[in-house]
Amino acid sequence: MRVVLVASAAAAAVSLPTVAFAVEYQTADVAARRMFPDADAFDARAVTPDAAVLRQLDAQNARGSSREWTVRVARHGGALLGYVVVDRTIGKAEAIDFAVALTPDGTVKAVEILAYRESYGHEIRLPSWRKQFVGKTAAAPMRIGDDIANISGATLSCTHVTEAIRRIVAMVTLMRRAEALPT
Template identity: 60%
Template sequence: MRVLLAPTAAALALAPAGAFAVEYMSAEQAAKLMFPEAERFEPRALTLDAAQMQQLAARGVAARSAQWSVQAALRGTQVLGYVVADAVIGKFELIGYAVGLTAEGAVKQVEILSYRESHGHEVRLPAWRKQFVGKTGAAPLRVGEDIANISGATLSCTHVTDGVRRIVVVVEMGKKGGVL
């Protein structure tokens, strides 16, 4: 019996820590939280052309995709703002998040939708997420410049910040292009 226990114990010791996946809210719930005054959310497809993709790269933003699904928050015919849900890699797993932007394109709110890592969940802290409020495409939106790092959550902080920056710039381009 000891022969069987030793390999089992060794295998358990080498196995990765248990799953820590937590789904906090859906993208739809986040949209309603960010824009409670909205009567409805209208999907708007945003497709970046080759020139826009190059503009993103020139601004130091990794494009990742030419296709974006943006939810316009509406009250009557008035656009209150936009919500974009996305996911970035943490250290090993995906972090789902949503960014709410004002009609002018400034960050209104950032919500973490899901978190699957065993460490770094502090990116969910309201104080950390609040740093993004009011930021536009003109802001650096970089950890260590205008966004503080959280010790032990460096990769999560960096990747969420990069993702928020990407969304802010993509929405800015969509607005300039007349799509949003």
């Protein structure tokens, strides 16, 4: 290996390679099939909460930047198995794509990380961290330090993904009550 010392920061920026950390682990379709392996059909639909649902999300401190979500309705033989909601949030500075599977009653069944672009904090992809959400409902606090553990070096990624999952669970619960999703 050859090391070259550079006299200026500008020259260093030009001569050193840029390192990219983006990793796409799986597509939303693959994640949906992993989370609902018994499903024989997925009906994808765009879900846009109306003003009343957005006000309720605000009241629950669960409103985020997403105004529309893609929801895959999982079915087996016509029977509803649950929902898969795909969303994106920001970690520290880069986007994190993820999917949340919910049972027909709005309980979290699974969480999958689809793409992670940060240079640190990829541990949120570990099953032990994601399993903390399984069984959570809209009544759960879902807050770092309360019922969700933090990962050192990934505090912002953990916090933002947790907030986004809490928002999705609240949105699905409200949309089911409003009969905007099949029950």
